[in-house]
Amino acid sequence: MKNLVLLQGYCKVGNDRLLIYSYMENGSLDYWLHERADSGALLDWRKRLRIALGSARGLAYLHLSCDPHILHRDIKSSNILLDENFEAHLADFGLARLICAYETHVTTDVVGTLGYIPPEYGQSPVATYKGDVYSFGIVLLELLTGRRPVDMCRPKGSRDVVSWVLQMKAEGRETEVFHPSIHGKENENQLIRVLEIACLCVTSAPKSRPTSQQLVAWLEEISDD
Template sequence: MGWNCFSCVIDQEKQEISQVYKSKDYPWEIYPLKELLHATNNFHNDNKIGEGGFGSVYWGRTTKGTEIAVKRLKTMSAKAEMEFAVEVEILGRVRHKNLLGLRGFYAGGDERLIVYDYMPNHSLITHLHGQLASDCLLDWRRRMSIIIGSAEGLAYLHHEANPHIIHRDIKASNVLLDKEFQAKVADFGFAKLIPEGVSHLTTRVKGTLGYLAPEYAMWGKVSESCDVYSFGVLLLEIISAKKPLEKLPGGVKRDIVQWVTPYVQKGAFDHIADPRLKGKFDQNQLKSTVMIALRCTDSNAENRPSMFEVVDWLKGGVGRRKKETSEVENIVDEEDEDNDTDYEEYRYKIEKSNMRRTRV
């Protein structure tokens, strides 16, 4: 498709989006450029609070005194234009307490700006690996709240949004924290809408190494299950404060699932928890949450749970799903009784539990 033709399509989409946002059901604004320039001090470097592949994010304050975050796309290209259109469209479809709220946007000339609610506690990655990591502001209670909130946001995208939405870039830097440390899943530039009746799509691989499901990384096969895999990696990252991928001596890379597996085999769950917690965590929650993460990161996409199941397991679950959670915990208990269990036997127990789950 030629650029002129593409531009016509985008212009039409933007007009349609603008009309939707002007309706009384959607309280988002189309901001004047002058107002956003003033709010961010002309996008001054001192106002920059984040940077991604397609643009930078700036803190700002409106003339009414409201704090905002403004995402400014770097360059005007077909890819950048598409990310802008996709993110605005997706955010126009969703409203959930655990998804980052859209306040409005600006589209004119070579500028594409998206305005969000400002998150004073920044992104999860700053607390796990960044500037705020040493402060250890994330105690066990907050970590579990962030895990459950992120899971609920994803469950909404997969099961309640219409059409269903695959995020495709679940990672620590895309989970933001409000003033109460409530999780807000953000950055929908890579998201895909899944038409009803379609189980998966084949597409160009997007996302971040360490979080990608194997079937997606290798073949571009994307489904809700890919987000489940990424969430499982994120879950282990939140618990342990280990990065999804680490470089070992000799240049060999080890992912977080490979790192955690030997500890699970030995029943040494205490070694998985972030040392900065200094042992202040719920032992049973730690065990069950790690095992849920391993279910999410099963190499076979068909064996992974749905995000609805994950939410129920994390919150304690009821009925059938509570039974499934207890089956996971039973595996842990059996491992505790025999620390010499080898990896093959451990995998067999996981697979046997998965088979019981699918028969229910």
């Protein structure tokens, strides 16, 4: 599957264990969004939309095509690696869990990364497909806004990207959340549609979130416009 980082081999020497993966020339999405000062110019909207679609395809493959299915449990921008063509590849399966096709969840320790962990994980030690979808929604918000999931350097009330975006939408100011480098009249319709998808992903009610398969279909439709 081209949207997963491929395992090329492994090495076992004494007590040392190494996994060898394909080299990703452009590093992580987190690096491009949050570390590079020129990311706005180099990571245009077309690239960001392709990264979103590739990541969704990788997630859908884990959830639906693998046998047994896989919950990633740590979807985040630093675990989305980019090849020389900026094609997205999901990486880091250290927290992943296998799940039988007839099951909807696994009981496990609550793990993940601050800002990406679904709210329901704080109430129950159960990991679900919809938890991965929530984390994917955070990545979509990062692609749209250029903001980190949580940024304590920002003013109170806008530190958490989900709360800030939902508040801006409630005030009818959703177009103001888009990063200036990607916001233009020619792609505003696509931006708004992806924002709606992101908001569906991060809704507090897991049952209201889309499936990864729905995400792929919606993002493909937007990409084809």
